[in-house]
Amino acid sequence: MKNLLRNRRIEKKLKTKDVAQALGIDQALISKFENGTRKPTKEHLFKLAEILDIAYETLLVAWLKDKIYAEIGTDQFVYEAILQVKEEMAFYASFKRAPLSKKLERILKEIDTFKNELNQFRKYDSFRITQALELEYTFESNKIEGNTLTLKETDLIVNEGLTISGKSMREHLEAINHQEAIAYIKELMDKNTAINEREILCIHNLILRGIYPEDAGKYRKVQVMIKGSSHMPPQPFLVAKEMEELFIWYQTNKNNLHPVILAAEMHERLVTIHPFIDGNGRTSRLLMNLILLQHGYVIANIKGTHESRMSYYNALEACQVENNKEHFLLLIAQTEKECLERYLSIIKPN
Incomplete structure (x- = not known):
């Protein structure tokens, strides 16, 4: 995600201080987001998506990927565990939203x-x-x-x-x-x-x-x-x-x-x-x-x-x-x- 943030900021011709002011945070934090030493919060993601004109879903996926990787690394059973999580999430997601009625x-x-x-x-x-x-x-x-x-x-x-x-x-x-x-x-x-x-x-x-x-x-x-x-x-x-x-x-x-x-x-x-x-x-x-x-x-x-x-x-x-x-x-x-x-x-x- 760090490359995504930095590259997009440069494309938009914004300085780190511009992004920091829009977010209401210290300029040093933007640099840390971009070099990977700090992770933005989920609330930051939404504002970053607006400021940098990036789809929120794209930023969220990149953020979650980094979060997962930081937590579990490259253990040999990671891939199998992720597949099982994917299956369970798909199962429970089907109950999150009631289907539309036939009339609707x-x-x-x-x-x-x-x-x-x-x-x-x-x-x-x-x-x-x-x-x-x-x-x-x-x-x-x-x-x-x-x-x-x-x-x-x-x-x-x-x-x-x-x-x-x-x-x-x-x-x-x-x-x-x-x-x-x-x-x-x-x-x-x-x-x-x-x-x-x-x-x-x-x-x-x-x-x-x-x-x-x-x-x-x-x-x-x-x-x-x-x-x-x-x-x-x-x-x-x-x-x-x-x-x-x-x-x-x-x-x-x-x-x-x-x-x-x-x-x-x-x-x-x-x-x-x-x-x-x-x-x-x-x-x-x-x-x-x-x-x-x-x-x-x-x-x-x-x-x-x-x-x-x-x-x-x-x-x-x-x-x-x-x-x-x-x-x-x-x-x-x-x-x-x-x-x-x-x-x-x-x-x-x-």
């Missing part, structure tokens, strides 16, 4: 059929269609959180710059901010930017800008409770660590899960951590839709009606309290399927 697998297949069909008709897409659907997403996502603006009022605020009599400044800002956050995740998609802590904080900063400026783009420093839920989010001093683990989970699983499942999981995991004072739901849904857009799907727009909102909250509650993700995964998959079908119905020639 069926919906995922239907989603991919619609996506493949949509790809054939992308040339008929237009800015006007995209603009209208994104406005609906802003309207519905804010409505879930209690915003009382109508779709038309949202349009007048966002696209005409008008002020709606009788509506609060916060509701106006929520509409404007969310629309700007959509533009930001589309920019991240276009640039193929990696999903990391910085981007999540930037999304959240846009959501709360001008509403809670002191909390925008910052993790909460107080304990919170979720109104109407029995789930208790982690204490504030645990938030940064839980977020770090979230990104490690993402890097480990991003190539192993269906994109719709990956997007739904990241949504649920982020909103369960509840890292912010406010704006957790909107930020989590934007993260979910960033992942969907990156993989060529369309925005999954969860409706803000009472019935839809309660189904959404109940599905999240089942994840957080009962550790049952089936209902939530089904809800997101069904939403994506319906949004794909609608998109097709709009742009597909008669």
Whole structure:
């Protein structure tokens, strides 16, 4: 691994002090990582992968290989022992994640059929269609959180710059901010930017800008409770660590899960951590839709009606309290399927 770190740093034209500053550690430690006299921690690996633009899995495998070699060396029975460990790990890995239900697998297949069909008709897409659907997403996502603006009022605020009599400044800002956050995740998609802590904080900063400026783009420093839920989010001093683990989970699983499942999981995991004072739901849904857009799907727009909102909250509650993700995964998959079908119905020639 030492050669991998050094060679990649040189390719990126970075000095050891640059990497040290990004990691928040002493420069001498970087030199020791590169000459093999010290091993980075598992937490360092994730940040090194970001800084040096190396796949996290590649670094993790190299790190584990060095760790195993340092522990057991070249004993004559090492190879046989490793083979037995491999067999046992494969056996237990099959129990780590419950298989997807047949219903969920069926919906995922239907989603991919619609996506493949949509790809054939992308040339008929237009800015006007995209603009209208994104406005609906802003309207519905804010409505879930209690915003009382109508779709038309949202349009007048966002696209005409008008002020709606009788509506609060916060509701106006929520509409404007969310629309700007959509533009930001589309920019991240276009640039193929990696999903990391910085981007999540930037999304959240846009959501709360001008509403809670002191909390925008910052993790909460107080304990919170979720109104109407029995789930208790982690204490504030645990938030940064839980977020770090979230990104490690993402890097480990991003190539192993269906994109719709990956997007739904990241949504649920982020909103369960509840890292912010406010704006957790909107930020989590934007993260979910960033992942969907990156993989060529369309925005999954969860409706803000009472019935839809309660189904959404109940599905999240089942994840957080009962550790049952089936209902939530089904809800997101069904939403994506319906949004794909609608998109097709709009742009597909008669």
